[in-house]
Amino acid sequence: MxxxxxxxxxxxxxxxxxxxxxxxxxxxxxxxxxxxxxxxxxxxxxxxxxxxxxxxxxxxxxxxLLEVEVGDYTEFAAARTDHPDAEVVQHGSQDVDNAVWHYVPFADALVAATFQSEPDAAVGTLRRIAFGEYYRDAIE
Structure with a gap:
């Protein structure tokens, strides 16, 4: 879960x-x-x-402080169905077991990073990516 x-x-x-x-x-x-x-x-x-x-x-x-979900890759795949029209931007390999993801509603984008065994690092990476790719422009 x-x-x-x-x-x-x-x-x-x-x-x-x-x-x-x-x-x-x-x-x-x-x-x-x-x-x-x-x-x-x-x-x-x-x-x-x-x-x-x-x-x-x-x-x-x-x-x-951005909210992210941490789960296995199967859960991430299921989360994609919650946002069927969203652009999916995935960083990392599909050949690992886990993922972190964040949905950016105003951009209709589901941003994700995959990882094998370091969830804290993946969470930090994903948050920096989401901020740099979506939020920085939105807040300026």
């Missing part, structure tokens, strides 16, 4: 933008706390923690 990981699956681009905006303050806090833990001086913080750094943290935080 597949397992759901993550906390949100935006239905629309507007909802994706809202979630993205909502993780902004958390990304800023995480970045600030990491700099503090690394003992950055005020000058080093001002020099190194740029808006691009905070934006990267925001992108990563958003992607890491």
């Amino acid at each position: 597949s397992e759901t990981r993550g906390v949100f699956a935006p239905e629309t681009t507007a909802e994706a933008r809202e979630y993205f905006e909502n993780v902004g303050p958390a990304a800023q806090t995480v970045t600030k706390e990491l700099a503090r833990e690394m003992a950055f001086s005020k000058e080093e913080y001002d020099e190194r923690v740029t808006s691009d750094v905070v934006e990267t943290a925001r992108d990563a935080l958003f992607a890491s």
Whole structure:
């Protein structure tokens, strides 16, 4: 039986933008706390923690919260029937036992990554792919 990981699956681009905006303050806090833990001086913080750094943290935080399904390849094949008209974008080999997938409703795309034995790595990979291929453009 597949397992759901993550906390949100935006239905629309507007909802994706809202979630993205909502993780902004958390990304800023995480970045600030990491700099503090690394003992950055005020000058080093001002020099190194740029808006691009905070934006990267925001992108990563958003992607890491996307809802994905983790299951065997047969379950992924069955999930494809839930979205019969969706573009299926699969990364990896069909000759492995497992898959992770995420449906992007506003693009009508089912994005997947296959794996044999490292589900956490596959989940991270899939989230980065989904963010880069679908969400980045939607939230800008």
